[in-house]
Amino acid sequence: MKHVLSLMAASLVSMQAAEKPNILFIFADDLAYDCVGAYGNKEVKTPNLDKLSASGTQFTYAYNSGAWHGAVCVASRTMLMTGKQIWNAKTTKLGDHAGAGKFWPQRMNKAGYTTYFAGKWHVGSASLPKQVFNHVRNVRGGMPNQTKERYNRNFTPGQDDWSPFDKSKQGFWKGGKHWSEVLADDATSFFKQVQSDEKPFFMALCFNAPHDPRQAPESYQKMYPYKNITVPSSYMDLYPHEIGSNRIRDEKLGPFPRTKYSVQVNRSEYFALISHMDTQIGRILDELEKSGKADKTIIIFSADHGLACGHHGLLGKQNMYDHSVRVPWIISGPGIPKGKSVDAPIYLQDAMATSLALAGAESDGVEFKSVIPVIKGDGAREQIYSCYTNHQRMIRVGEYKLISYPRIEVEKLFNIKADPFEEKDLAKDPEQAPRIKQLRTQLLDEMKRMNDPMAVTDATGRKGSLSRKK
Known part of the structure; x- marks a missing residue:
């Protein structure tokens, strides 16, 4: 009798597992929302991502909620893996969090999933992936190794001796094979494993x-x-305000002041690497099909943050403009509407909460939300918050976005729908004064809710205040 009951229990577990969708999460690094074809960019070629978007639902306004230092990816990925919002993620003891089984893959594993990881990590120790995932291959650090030649580059036409495909410079070529191709190889290995796993x-x-x-x-x-690359309409020679990131590492990838040619070079090489990554994503999706698991798999694609790459006189991601805090976010698979676009704003880290909901996994302590209700028209957020160190704060409510630079007492206001590239600052318009006052109040309230340290005392020493100057 005990044997029969054991068989019945095992059968029930197997049935329950079979009803759960597989979750394939594909994540890029430094990919701005407007540098994917499906998001309206007619210059960059991303046929596989475009096809993925057409097969599912894309979110137009997916945001990262900030960073506590220049490596924005660390904060973004820590939030993603722990489920904690920005300032709570910063204070989370990662070892304890893993010990409690609260990392994203650990929650999925408890829900009956076999978990796999390969690629960029950058969340605490490089040994953490092997603690929280079942299967791990080729864990990469924060970025490929850098070279003096790239930073000392001559951006004069005809005098530039840097070659992005010179393998001797290592970087993405370190180890002999391009890292994006290695990741697709790792995926192929994983998909061979899942074929024999119930x-x-x-x-x-x-x-x-x-x-x-x-x-x-x-x-x-x-x-x-x-020479054929379009220079962004928001191009500036230099950004006019000191925002705590004007001379950070990312910004040194071009000359000061900027030149339009240097922006063309940076964007050209950015687009080339995006297209190459897109090809590897195509390989990954092909391997998913070959595994026989595609019709039971939810695919989520996003990135950890965007990149200025020539907008507003900036090259990096350490700013509050949409090109840097906003990313592509696509979900596709069984039960997901095809060819749908959702304008309701989300946080990119909602990917974690979405997968937990789909898996029936426990989500206690998770501070993000599943997007499934949002796709159906329910549960949209009223506002989005983001931050960069103690230099920048941002809130978006409806069509309007307020950027605050507390240390220099400067504010900027944009209508995101009417001015998507944030070229028309409305902060000096007297008619906008009541709106700015309201947004400032909402920002302060959100800062307090987020446990933002600047909500206690800002850079000027005033408790619970932000800048008044324009």
Whole structure:
């Protein structure tokens, strides 16, 4: 009798596992929302991501809620893996969190999933992936190794001796094979494993691309001749305000003041690496099909943050403009509407909460939300918050976005729908004064809710206040 009951219990567990969708999470690094074809960019070629978007639902306004230092990816990925919002993520003791089984893959594993990881990590110790995932291959650091040649580059036409496809410079070529291709190889290995596993899988495949040094094979670089690249309409020679990130590492990838040619070069190599990554994503999706698991798999694609790459006189991601805090966010698979676009704002880290909901996994302490109700028209957020160190704060409510620089007492106001590239600052318009006052109040309230340290005392020493100057 005990044997029969055991068989029945095992059968029930197997049935329950079979009803859970597989979750394939694909993550890029430094990918701005407006640098994917499906998001309206007609210059960059991303046929596989475009196809993925058409097969599912894309979120137009997916945001990262900030960073506590210049490596924005650390905060973004820590939030993603712990489920904690920005300032709570900063104070989370990662070892204890893993010990309690609260990391994203651990929650999925408890829900009956076999978990897999390969690619960029950058959340605490490099040994953590092997503690929290069942299967791990090729864990990469924060970024490919840098070279003096890339930083000392001559951005004069005809005098530039840097080659993004020169393998001797290492970077993405370190080890002999491009890291994006290695990640696709790792995915192939994983999909061979899942074929013989009756459990559903949770797989996180995290690219270092299109982070600098932006290196792609020659055939991809030739797709984007420097002189043909469009310079953003928001181009400036220099950003006019000191915002705590004007001279950080990312910004040194071009000359000061900027030149339009240097922006064309940076964007050309950015697009080439994006297109090369897109090809590897196509390989990954092909391997998913070959595994026989595609019709039971939810795919989520996003990135840890965006990148200025020539907008507003900036090159990096340490700012509050949409090109840097906003990312592509696509979900596709069984039960997901096809060809749908959702304008309701989300946090990119909602990917974690979404997968937990789909898996029936426990979500106690998770501070993000599933997007499934939002797709159906319910549960949209009223506001979005973001931050950068103690230099910048941002809130978006409806169509309007307020950027605050507390240390220099400057504010900027944009209508995101009417002015998507944030070129028309409305902060000096007297008619906007009541709106700015209201947004400032909402920002302060959100800062307090987020346990933002600046909600206690700002840079001027005033408790619970932000800048008044324009």
